[in-house]
Amino acid sequence: MSSNKGIDTIAAARMQAANGERVVVKAGTNSLTDEQSNLDDAKLDKLVDDITDLHNAGKDVIFVSSGAVGAGKGRIGFNGETIEESQALSTVGQSYLMRRYTESFERYDRKIAQILLTQHDLENPERFTNFRNTIETLLEWDIIPIINENDAVTIQEIQIGDNDMLSSSVAIGLDADLLVTLTDVGGVYTGNPKDDPNAERIEAVSNNYATVQSIVEATSSGSFGGIRTKVQGARGVSEHGIPAIIAQSTEENVLQKVAAGEPVGTIFLPINGETDE
């Protein structure tokens, strides 16, 4: 299934994405942990390899990483039953996650910074300005900021898997040129690719958005998050004229392929003031 827009428009969006100078990359829990919720070193190192490649290509990379609750579960050996327990697990997991990122980026002599945020911080003009100034300074220093939601003081995102929306707001607020959402499947499909062998990857989303929304509503289990918030976040970004791509974190050189304009994942075409529906 593809967008009703022509192949030229999709190719132009791929080129716009490839040429983006400021890129927000978001990685979900599934891209960082194994089936026992332990932080998976090989997955984390692979993400760091890809981000370093993008950075070495001269891009400003802002990384939004989930995985704190998952890493906390693995560290403590307990899944947590209440929201409060998930919050506490995130605080254990976050410091461990950053330790592993620090070690992994050190393989390339790269420095990183941690920023824990809430949607409130992005909505409050004074806090947002402070956040933006910090990011701009880190980027000038060639340091890769790693952002996560501050789960100790907010529970919205533990409940709805909202790092997808946080990364979307960060991309819009920081005037990024591209949002890449990495997950454990190859994009948005016509069915859940984990249990539907006939599911086909949707190449592009533009004027087919309403159809795509109904598909992901129908194929998602659970009442929150999952592929739905990725689609919603990517659409929000594209409505600001910024292309967004949902792709698979395990795909070889996935970010290099994005930067080469290759047809990986599902691209959300930037909407530049035209009527899209």
Ligand SMILES: Nc1ncnc2c1ncn2[C@@H]1O[C@H](COP(=O)(O)OP(=O)(O)O)[C@@H](O)[C@H]1O
């Ligand atoms: N139509 C669909 N297209 C792609 N993925 C889907 C679809 N419906 C359900 N999914 C599921 O959404 C999951 C991705 O969401 P999630 O588990 O929240 O990932 P992450 O940890 O990367 O944030 C995939 O593993 C996939 O099984």
Ligand SMILES: N[C@@H](CCC(=O)OP(=O)(O)O)C(=O)O
């Ligand atoms: N702040 C939480 C992220 C929760 C979340 O959004 O997870 P995901 O849907 O896997 O991106 C954590 O680090 O565990």
